Amino acid sequence: MLKPLYDDPLTEPIWEAAVDGRVLLHRCDACGVVRVYPRPFCIGCQSSAVRFVPSEGSGVVYAKTEVYLPTRADGAAGHAVLLVELDEGVRILAKADGGAAWRTGEAVRVAYEMGLDGDPVLTAHRPSASLA
Ligand SMILES: [Zn+2]
Numbered sequence: 001m002l003k004p005l006y007d008d009p010l011t012e013p014i015w016e017a018a019v020d021g022r023v024l025l026h027r028c029d030a031c032g033v034v035r036v037y038p039r040p041f042c043i044g045c046q047s048s049a050v051r052f053v054p055s056e057g058s059g060v061v062y063a064k065t066e067v068y069l070p071t072r073a074d075g076a077a078g079h080a081v082l083l084v085e086l087d088e089g090v091r092i093l094a095k096a097d098g099g100a101a102w103r104t105g106e107a108v109r110v111a112y113e114m115g116l117d118g119d120p121v122l123t124a125h126r127p128s129a130s131l132a
Contacts, residue, residue, distance in 0.1 A: 018112040018120035
């Protein structure tokens with residue numbers, strides 16, 4: 001698994017929040033655009049007035065795919081990966097909880113959970129499921 005870049009000052013707040021289960025997005029205060037990936041300045045208007053904002057973690061399934069091979073030697077095969085369109089208007093990938101029976105347009109909530117290797121994994125749940 002690709003390790004998060006904890007020592008990258010630009011992404012460090014994302015991983016610190018992820019350990020607590022929170023999802024951070026990056027917002028430009030000059031033009032209001034929200035993005036998933038942080039940058040030192042807004043790529044839309046070139047303003048340096050950018051900052052992290054918390055995501056509510058709610059959205060809908062935009063697309064899904066199923067992974068039939070284990071991603072780890074000791075992992076289970078067969079899980080879904082969702083492209084989630086968050087209410088903030090950005091799309092982010094998340095591992096689907098609860099198998100592959102997800103439909104596009106279905107409501108979803110995402111939060112970081114600790115993976116088997118101790119790294120946070122963005123995980124999607126149905127809104128009725130309780131988050132860890
Ligand atoms: Zn901007």
